[in-house]
Amino acid sequence: MTRSAASSVAAVFILAAFACAAHAEDYPQKPIRIVIGIAPGGGLDSMSRVGAQKLTERWGQSVIVDNRPGGGTVIAMDMVAQAPADGYTLLGASETLMLNGVLKRARYDVRNAFIPIVRLSSQSYVMAVTASLPVKNVKELVAYARAKPGALSYGSQGLGTQGHIGMERFKAVAGIDMVHVPYKGSALSLIDVLSGQIQLTFASTVASAPHIKSGKLKGLAVTGAKRSPAYPDIPTVIESGVPFELTNSYSYYAPARTPMGIVRAINAVVSHGMNTPETVKLLAADGSEPAPPLTPEEFKAKFAKDYVELERLLATIHFKWN
Numbered sequence: 001m002t003r004s005a006a007s008s009v010a011a012v013f014i015l016a017a018f019a020c021a022a023h024a025e026d027y028p029q030k031p032i033r034i035v036i037g038i039a040p041g042g043g044l045d046s047m048s049r050v051g052a053q054k055l056t057e058r059w060g061q062s063v064i065v066d067n068r069p070g071g072g073t074v075i076a077m078d079m080v081a082q083a084p085a086d087g088y089t090l091l092g093a094s095e096t097l098m099l100n101g102v103l104k105r106a107r108y109d110v111r112n113a114f115i116p117i118v119r120l121s122s123q124s125y126v127m128a129v130t131a132s133l134p135v136k137n138v139k140e141l142v143a144y145a146r147a148k149p150g151a152l153s154y155g156s157q158g159l160g161t162q163g164h165i166g167m168e169r170f171k172a173v174a175g176i177d178m179v180h181v182p183y184k185g186s187a188l189s190l191i192d193v194l195s196g197q198i199q200l201t202f203a204s205t206v207a208s209a210p211h212i213k214s215g216k217l218k219g220l221a222v223t224g225a226k227r228s229p230a231y232p233d234i235p236t237v238i239e240s241g242v243p244f245e246l247t248n249s250y251s252y253y254a255p256a257r258t259p260m261g262i263v264r265a266i267n268a269v270v271s272h273g274m275n276t277p278e279t280v281k282l283l284a285a286d287g288s289e290p291a292p293p294l295t296p297e298e299f300k301a302k303f304a305k306d307y308v309e310l311e312r313l314l315a316t317i318h319f320k321w322n
Contacts, residue, residue: 025261027087027261027262027265028059028061028087028088029061030061030088031061031062031063031064031088032052032055032061032062032063032064032087032088032089032090033063033064033066033088033089033090034048034051034052034063034064034065034066034090034091034092034252035066035068035076035079035080035089035090035091035092036048036065036066036067036068036073036076036091036092036093037068037069037070037071037072037073037074037075037076037077037093037096038067038069038073038157038184038185038186038187039067039069039184039185039187039188040067040185040187041185041186041187041188041190041207042157042185042186042187042190042204042206042207043094043123043186043204043205043206043207043248043250043288044092044093044094044186044250045065045067045185045187046204046206046207046286047092047120047121047206047250047288048065048092048120048250048252049065050120050121050274050279050282050283051092051118051120051252051270051273051274052064052065053273054269054270054272054273054274054279055266055269055270055273057273058269058273059269065092069184069185070184071105071158072096072100072105072157072158072159072160072161072182073093073094073096073097073100073157073158073161074100074105074106076091076093077091077093077097077100077106077110077113077114078106078107080114080253080254080255081106081108081113081114081255081256082255083255084255085254085255085256085257085258085259086258086259086262087254087258087259087262087263087266089255090117090252090253090254090266091114091252091253091254092250092251092252093250093251093252093253094161094162094248094249094250094251095162095248095249096157096158096160096161096162097110097114097251097253098110098303098306098307098310099160099161099162099165099310100160101307102307102310102311102314103160103314105160111303111304111307112256113255113256114253114254114255114256115253115254115255115256115258115260115263115296115300116251116253116296116299116300116302116303117251117252117253117254117263117266117267117270117296117299118251118252118266118267118270118271118294118296118299119249119250119251119291119292119294119299120249120250120251120252120270120274120290120291121249121250121274121283121288121289121290121291122247122248122249122250122288122289122290122291123204123205123206123224123228123247123248123249123286123287123288123289124205124222124223124224124225124228124236124246124247124248124287125163125166125202125203125204125205125222125223125246125247125248126202126203126204126205126208126212126219126221126222126223126228126231126234126287127141127200127202127219127220127221127222127223127237128190128193128200128201128202128203128208128211128212128217128218128219128220129141129193129199129200129217129218129220130193130194130195130196130198130199130200130217130218131215131216131217131218132196133199133200133218135218135220136218136220137220137221137235137240138220138221138235138237138240138241138242139240139241141200141220142174142175142176142242145174145176145177145178146175146176149176149177150177150178150179152178152179152199152200153178153179153180153181153198153199154167154178154179154180154181154198154199154200154201154202155181155182155183155188155189155190155192155193155198155200155201156180156181156182156183156186156189156201156202157182157183157184157185157186157189158182158183158184158185159182161182162246162248163186163189163201163202164180164182165314166202166223166246167180167201167202168180169244169246170237170242170244170246173242173243173244174242174244178200181198186201186203186204186207187207189201189203190203190207190208190211190217193217194211194216194217202223202246203217204248205222205228205230205231205286205287205288206286206287206288209230209231209286209287212231219231219234220234220240221234221235221236221237221239221240222234222235222236222237222287223236223237223244223245223246223247224236224245224246224247225238225245225247227239228287229284229285229287230284230285230286230287231287249291251291251299252266252270254266260296263296264295264296267295267296267299271293271294274290274291275290275293
């Protein structure tokens with residue numbers, strides 16, 4: 001490359017950097033929309049609204065959570081993947097985003113279609129069962145299911161979601177058979193557990209807390225490595241004798257080619273807001289906690305690593321979502 005050509009290339013990068021910085025400095029100029037692929041209610045909906053509030057408090061601009069359930073959250077993913085890469089349409093997603101990528105449910109490689117912005121929170125699930133089911137713990141649930149193969153039905157957020165794959169893993173480890181009933185969000189499956197239409201689900205600690213405390217649901221176990229601060233008296237699944245663990249996290253993503261200045265600005269505001277003492281206390285009451293702060297670059301590297309590990313896991317259990 002000649003000296004003049006090299007100078008021209010350098011000039012292009014410098015101008016691009018200034019343009020990105022200027023774009024970020026002017027951002028936001030209008031309301032921001034965060035699209036999520038589930039119905040209102042549930043952990044993803046709740047955490048997305050907490051993060052949206054932090055952005056509104058910092059910038060004084062409206063941040064709207066737009067619920068677009070369906071397709072195991074693929075409908076929401078498609079909307080954001082096709083949106084202008086200007087920072088005004090973002091995606092709120094759980095680990096299901098990665099699952100949809102590994103299971104090839106999206107028409108694109110999710111690793112290239114989205115830029116990981118920031119992780120909001122992480123939490124375990126609660127194994128919530130309808131109050132009328134005659135079991136008091138995981139051991140009794142497993143015994144009941146073994147005695148009546150196929151008699152129990154469990155709900156999930158949809159085909160190929162974290163709740164679906166998680167329960168299929170639990171079935172395999174426990175050696176039981178249950179019928180899967182997919183919904184368009186965890187809140188909808190929880191409603192049917194409450195009414196007795198289905199018998200159990202992996203519910204978020206946020207959504208299930210009031211029903212367990214009121215006795216309308218029974219919380220048999222939490223799925224994390226340790227007990228939840230919201231349920232100190234409820235054992236983990238591992239403590240209950242089944243070697244099983246499942247956690248979930250909620251995050252924001254942007255369409256590919258969104259200026260990194262904007263991505264970093266959102267990351268900084270949300271990371272700080274989710275880790276304030278007030279927010280930490282609020283999350284702990286519902287059995288959740290802020291995700292460890294990561295830069296967008298660190299989050300991207302973690303996403304790529306976890307993606308490969310999930311591919312290996314699903315190949316090991318021979319999982320099929322359709």
